[in-house]
Amino acid sequence: MSNESKVKIALSVNGEPAEVAFAPHKTLLEVLREDLGLTGTKHGCELGECGTCTVLLDGTAVLSCLVLGVACEGRAVRTVEGMAQNGQLHPLQETFADLGAAQCGYCTPAFLLVAEALLAANPHPTRDEIKHALAGNLCRCTGYIKIYEAVELAAARMRGEVAQPTRESLYGR
Amino acid sequence: MLRLPTFRYLQPRSLREALAMKADAGPDGMFVAGGTDLYPNMKRRHQEPRVVISLMGIEELRRLDGWNVGTCVTLSALSSLPTFQRSQSAVAGAAQLVSTPLLRNMGTLGGNLCLDTRCNYYNQSYEWRKSIDFCMKKDGAICWVAPSSPRCWAVSSSDVAPVMVAIGAEYRLVGPQGERLVPAGRFYHNDGINYLTKQPDEILVDVRLPAPNGWDAVYHKLRRRGSFDFPVLGVAAWIQWNGKKVGEARIVLGGVASYPQEVAAAGAALEGAPLSDEAIAAAADAAYQPSKPMDNTDFDLSWRKQMTRVYVKRALEELRARH
Numbered sequence: 277m278s279n280e281s282k283v284k285i286a287l288s289v290n291g292e293p294a295e296v297a298f299a300p301h302k303t304l305l306e307v308l309r310e311d312l313g314l315t316g317t318k319h320g321c322e323l324g325e326c327g328t329c330t331v332l333l334d335g336t337a338v339l340s341c342l343v344l345g346v347a348c349e350g351r352a353v354r355t356v357e358g359m360a361q362n363g364q365l366h367p368l369q370e371t372f373a374d375l376g377a378a379q380c381g382y383c384t385p386a387f388l389l390v391a392e393a394l395l396a397a398n399p400h401p402t403r404d405e406i407k408h409a410l411a412g413n414l415c416r417c418t419g420y421i422k423i424y425e426a427v428e429l430a431a432a433r434m435r436g437e438v439a440q441p442t443r444e445s446l447y448g449r
Numbered sequence: 450m451l452r453l454p455t456f457r458y459l460q461p462r463s464l465r466e467a468l469a470m471k472a473d474a475g476p477d478g479m480f481v482a483g484g485t486d487l488y489p490n491m492k493r494r495h496q497e498p499r500v501v502i503s504l505m506g507i508e509e510l511r512r513l514d515g516w517n518v519g520t521c522v523t524l525s526a527l528s529s530l531p532t533f534q535r536s537q538s539a540v541a542g543a544a545q546l547v548s549t550p551l552l553r554n555m556g557t558l559g560g561n562l563c564l565d566t567r568c569n570y571y572n573q574s575y576e577w578r579k580s581i582d583f584c585m586k587k588d589g590a591i592c593w594v595a596p597s598s599p600r601c602w603a604v605s606s607s608d609v610a611p612v613m614v615a616i617g618a619e620y621r622l623v624g625p626q627g628e629r630l631v632p633a634g635r636f637y638h639n640d641g642i643n644y645l646t647k648q649p650d651e652i653l654v655d656v657r658l659p660a661p662n663g664w665d666a667v668y669h670k671l672r673r674r675g676s677f678d679f680p681v682l683g684v685a686a687w688i689q690w691n692g693k694k695v696g697e698a699r700i701v702l703g704g705v706a707s708y709p710q711e712v713a714a715a716g717a718a719l720e721g722a723p724l725s726d727e728a729i730a731a732a733a734d735a736a737y738q739p740s741k742p743m744d745n746t747d748f749d750l751s752w753r754k755q756m757t758r759v760y761v762k763r764a765l766e767e768l769r770a771r772h
Contacts, residue, residue, distance in 0.1 A: 323489040411676035412549025
């Protein structure tokens with residue numbers, strides 16, 4: 277495709293200013309993966325039915341497969357690549373790894389971002405509030421329980437509490 | 450991979466500009482709000498506009514002014530407004546039952562009210578539809594649900610629309626000919642293809658909800674999962690109380706026809722008397738009779754029909770319990 281048929285936008289990606297040119301009918305998912313080289317955001321159903329492609333757009337969790345790239349001019353996008361800071365994993369990434377909340381890992385970037393948005397709005401979520409917040413993300417491996425536990429543990433640590441996973445979470449009954 | 454077809458994307462800042470852009474584009478132009486209905490459909494080649502005109506940059510459409518709700522207000526915003534949770538709880542509640550939290554962050558009130566009708570033979574990829582030689586809703590000639598039928602039976606799958614019809618909301622449309630107010634009940638046709646009375650060049654600007662004034666309404670939704678799924682049955686029930694008696698009542702069914710179907714006999718069965726078990730049973734039976742789901746969504750259709758009675762009863766019992 278020639279440069280003439282591309283559009284160019286400026287936006288913020290993981291806190292850094294970015295300029296990117298792409299075919300105007302591309303979705304944000306395609307722009308992130310194919311034009312910005314950020315493949316942490318995953319392709320799922322591409323129809324808004326699985327949640328796998330979730331990113332944060334100005335802090336709100338959205339389905340990047342249904343957002344047009346051209347609609348993101350001047351906006352702030354956050355992907356899973358932006359979560360670790362200075363080589364230090366985000367508390368959610370740590371607890372997801374420690375508790376086995378990621379198995380095949382395909383849905384994990386989306387779960388991490390939705391959980392991050394939840395904890396930014398509500399540092400003390402109940403199990404029910406976590407379930408509701410994550411109700412748009414499918415995981416076919418974990419059965420969700422470990423994901424809920426990982427979010428609860430990260431929430432406690434982000435509140436400054438000294439929290440350890442329960443023995444049952446790590447080793448089962 | 451499912452890619453969007455190519456198109457031109459326009460971002461007007463005012464209604465006037467949007468209407469002019471649509472006039473320029475003609476039948477090749479379509480309006481889009483949140484995109485959660487149109488873009489999946491475009492990926493499957495159900496709709497193939499050459500020009501897509503986004504309504505999201507138009508301030509007037511995002512306005513919340515008392516009981517007038519702009520149609521580009523997201524479903525998340527609508528469902529989490531404290532005043533709406535209290536006074537228009539059926540509207541907020543129905544918005545909260547749409548799909549998933551992620552989709553509700555993008556999808557809008559107007560998009561849900563104008564949601565394309567759905568069918569197992571239609572909501573499929575282009576290749577899938579081609580393998581059955583398509584259907585009359587797009588690219589084909591036959592209705593696979595009712596092959597001898599001259600019409601399309603795709604299903605009205607909005608959660609919020611039945612509530613709007615039940616509570617007697619009005620929709621404000623602006624088009625090249627000016628402005629008009631349409632009662633929600635007259636906004637929909639019982640036809641899977643021509644399911645809206647809105648013209649393609651008209652914009653649904655806002656919805657005027659009736660002020661809380663002695664009425665109450667609820668919405669109950671049947672679906673397989675507690676998230677994601679479209680309704681296979683929705684029941685909106687509205688009652689104007691007159692003391693302990695029912696002054697007026699409306700029962701509207703979603704997911705069983707190509708439009709939100711009001712069952713006048715069910716409402717009439719309740720009027721002028723207290724909401725007794727007998728009255729509720731009579732209304733539920735009256736709603737059950739004309740509820741005729743087709744075999745083109747999830748679940749067995751005879752069970753879906755039976756559930757009409759159960760869901761109308763539950764909705765009315767909830768209204769009685771909180772009066």
